Amino acid sequence: MISTDNILLEPTLEEAWDVERVREDFPVLRQTVNGKPLVYLDNAASSQVPQVVIDRGARYLQEEHSNIHRGVHYLSMRATTAYEGAREKVRRFINAREAKECIFVRGATEGINLVMHGYGRKFVGAGDEVIISAMEHHANIVPWQMLCEEKGARLRVIPMNDAGELLLDEYDALLNERTKIVAVGHISNALGTINPVKEMIALAHKHGVPVLVDGAQSAPHLTVDVQDLDCDFFVLSGHKMFAPTGSGIIYGKAEWLEKMNPFQGGGDMIRSVTFEKTIYAGLPTKFEAGTPAIASQIGLGAAIDYLNSIGRERLVAYEQELLAYATEKVSAIEGVRIIGTAREKASVLSFVIDGVHPHDIGTILDQEGIAVRAGHHCAQPVMQRFKVPATARASFAFYNTKQEADVLARAIERVIEVFS
Amino acid sequence: MSELSELYQQVILDHNKKPRNFHKLETANRTAEGYNPLCGDQLTVYLQLEDEVVTAISFEGSGCAISKAAASMMTQSVKGKSKQEAETLFEEFHGMVTGELDEEATPNHLGRLTIFSGVRDFPARVKCASLSWHTMRAALHGEEAVSTE
Numbered sequence: 001m002i003s004t005d006n007i008l009l010e011p012t013l014e015e016a017w018d019v020e021r022v023r024e025d026f027p028v029l030r031q032t033v034n035g036k037p038l039v040y041l042d043n044a045a046s047s048q049v050p051q052v053v054i055d056r057g058a059r060y061l062q063e064e065h066s067n068i069h070r071g072v073h074y075l076s077m078r079a080t081t082a083y084e085g086a087r088e089k090v091r092r093f094i095n096a097r098e099a100k101e102c103i104f105v106r107g108a109t110e111g112i113n114l115v116m117h118g119y120g121r122k123f124v125g126a127g128d129e130v131i132i133s134a135m136e137h138h139a140n141i142v143p144w145q146m147l148c149e150e151k152g153a154r155l156r157v158i159p160m161n162d163a164g165e166l167l168l169d170e171y172d173a174l175l176n177e178r179t180k181i182v183a184v185g186h187i188s189n190a191l192g193t194i195n196p197v198k199e200m201i202a203l204a205h206k207h208g209v210p211v212l213v214d215g216a217q218s219a220p221h222l223t224v225d226v227q228d229l230d231c232d233f234f235v236l237s238g239h240k241m242f243a244p245t246g247s248g249i250i251y252g253k254a255e256w257l258e259k260m261n262p263f264q265g266g267g268d269m270i271r272s273v274t275f276e277k278t279i280y281a282g283l284p285t286k287f288e289a290g291t292p293a294i295a296s297q298i299g300l301g302a303a304i305d306y307l308n309s310i311g312r313e314r315l316v317a318y319e320q321e322l323l324a325y326a327t328e329k330v331s332a333i334e335g336v337r338i339i340g341t342a343r344e345k346a347s348v349l350s351f352v353i354d355g356v357h358p359h360d361i362g363t364i365l366d367q368e369g370i371a372v373r374a375g376h377h378c379a380q381p382v383m384q385r386f387k388v389p390a391t392a393r394a395s396f397a398f399y400n401t402k403q404e405a406d407v408l409a410r411a412i413e414r415v416i417e418v419f420s
Numbered sequence: 421m422s423e424l425s426e427l428y429q430q431v432i433l434d435h436n437k438k439p440r441n442f443h444k445l446e447t448a449n450r451t452a453e454g455y456n457p458l459c460g461d462q463l464t465v466y467l468q469l470e471d472e473v474v475t476a477i478s479f480e481g482s483g484c485a486i487s488k489a490a491a492s493m494m495t496q497s498v499k500g501k502s503k504q505e506a507e508t509l510f511e512e513f514h515g516m517v518t519g520e521l522d523e524e525a526t527p528n529h530l531g532r533l534t535i536f537s538g539v540r541d542f543p544a545r546v547k548c549a550s551l552s553w554h555t556m557r558a559a560l561h562g563e564e565a566v567s568t569e
Contacts, residue, residue, distance in 0.1 A: 355437075356485070357482075357483065357484035357485060357488075358459075358484075359459045359461075359483075359484035359486075359487075359545075359548065360428075360484045360485045360486070363424075363427070363542060363544070363545060364424060364428075367423070367424045374459065375458065375459045375460060376459075376460045380460070383460070389460050389461075389462075389482045389483075390459060390460045418424070418428055418433075419428075419433065419485070
């Protein structure tokens with residue numbers, strides 16, 4: 001009898017996902033560091049930029065650059081068209097109802113600060129409460145602390161368990177008539193936990209409380225639908241999703257954005273100015289004072305085109321497979337402890353090694369050409385929760401390979417050797 | 421890996437595992453705290469200064485191997501030195517790890533502290549090696565906190 005096993009075998013995901021082909025799109029990956037091929041595993045800090053995005057930015061600067069929304073001349077119109085085109089690409093990417101709900105900012109941090117100033121300083125008062133979670137990035141802690149200090153409001157924190165999962169019962173109990181906003185990360189940059197934000201938003205809405213989702217880590221790794229989530233605000237950073245630094249979006253439901261105070265004052269955000277009174281422009285320009293990072297935001301649009309072209313759902317599945325593989329390899333090494341073991345995780349692998357400070361891990365891995373983040377990941381309360389001063393963090397993107405996870409595992413063994 | 425073994429020499433690994441003078445000093449009359457916000461390193465240096473001489477010194481805190489070993493050996497080197505001698509050592513150590521002082525060509529008082537010379541090939545780690553020295557100097561000057569930012 002002839003075996004048909006080989007014929008019937010489904011291609012593995014890695015075969016279906018032609019990672020070597022994808023890697024060719026990223027010129028920065030074609031280099032050696034300390035004599036070794038670069039293994040870039042610091043994607044949660046900042047991701048790399050594909051050639052098509054670089055080319056789009058260069059073409060703008062070479063052929064289209066001018067200030068937007070100002071001139072009637074040819075170049076200004078071309079620049080404006082490209083810039084507004086990028087806004088429409090973002091709208092489709094997150095499935096917002098209208099492009100005017102997508103405000104360009106220089107990243108998630110600025111987006112959160114915009115909501116803190118525009119919504120928080122208008123609607124949060126003495127005795128009110130703001131809810132965040134125990135696993136937030138400093139960008140989603142400090143602005144709210146500043147607000148609470150200014151207004152005499154109270155910051156409440158949703159606790160988490162030892163795996164790094166939020167305790168939803170405790171969250172539910174925190175919501176009350178004094179709660180004015182919930183601000184929560186979609187994916188933890190330090191732990192990789194994917195939070196059940198849709199459920200959390202529904203709970204908050206029962207109390208009439210709006211929710212801001214910090215999507216800095218989720219936009220590059222999940223498919224996001226702001227209407228399905230029903231979030232009131234969503235922020236993302238372009239430089240974490242294969243676009244240049246200085247690009248990003250704060251999405252807000254139009255009904256909230258209309259009611260909010262502007263963020264910064266200046267050109268472009270006005271309808272008319274006299275010394276007696278200024279009338280603000282409508283959405284989205286009400287929140288876009290001054291000349292923005294035009295080339296970067298157009299680059300964000302190009303990065304979205306690129307992500308769509310390679311297939312976002314396959315990308316998510318491939319990253320999950322990579323995470324499972326790397327987790328198995330790294331956790332098998334004696335003396336290594338993974339920090340963040342939630343059931344729902346994105347491709348972030350935070351770890352510590354007995355008796356070795358993460359900073360030393362980072363230096364030794366760098367000698368092997370491996371880029372990881374070593375430190376507190378701008379999430380010091382997370383470090384305090386897990387009683388570690390810092391962690392080493394390998395964060396994967398769709399251009400990373402299983403071979404790179406093997407290189408990482410071998411280098412970790414080398415660290416243990418040096419310190420034994 | 422030669423630069424790496426230059427950085428993580430046996431003496432440094434030994435001081436990391438068994439830091440010397442690693443405790444609180446009850447008789448201290450000068451104390452300073454040092455922070456490296458970049459990596460979260462934090463340490464406290466305790467000094468007993470009598471007639472402009474460091475008669476006792478110790479430290480506590482958490483940090484990487486380089487910062488812990490540097491702190492440990494700093495306490496050994498500074499103990500018994502005059503305020504001026506400690507200042508000079510600070511300048512020389514700082515010069516060596518930042519690459520401004522060629523410790524082989526220029527006369528200095530560094531002695532076995534030269535095992536930290538490998539740090540200058542790792543610019544990201546210079547602050548680790550110098551944090552305890554900055555903190556010691558702050559304590560000498562009667563300042564309470566120092567940050568490497």
